[in-house]
């Protein structure tokens with residue numbers, strides 16, 4: 563079972579996200595800000611992080627910077643969760659080191675697509691497709 567670590571300061575949003583993830587079969591760990599999330603990573607060993615951009619103590623941009631600078635966690639997949647829907651944000655978010663982002667309110671289809679995209683390295687179906695691909699290219 564995959565584990566998703568959430569960092570989100572709003573209790574209602576956190577609960578909604580937890581429900582969306584749990585019905586999809588993910589284990590969920592909730593934290594309320596970036597500082598708490600960073601403290602939990604080593605022990606929780608999440609497969610992916612979902613990080614709200616606007617949080618007290620340590621916001622999403624501060625959190626992604628510390629993750630990407632950390633030799634142990636730097637390659638962890640991290641999705642930003644953002645209330646902003648302004649032009650140019652996508653670039654700002656990707657330049658900061660996030661692997662992608664989800665806009666609030668979370669669209670379940672977008673959530674599925676992003677989780678699939680970032681977690682499918684360990685997906686047996688995509689592993690089979692990779693093998694088929696390498697067989698074809700060899701012949």
Ligand SMILES: [Mg+2]
Pocket residue numbers: 570571572614615616617
């Ligand atoms: Mg927030």
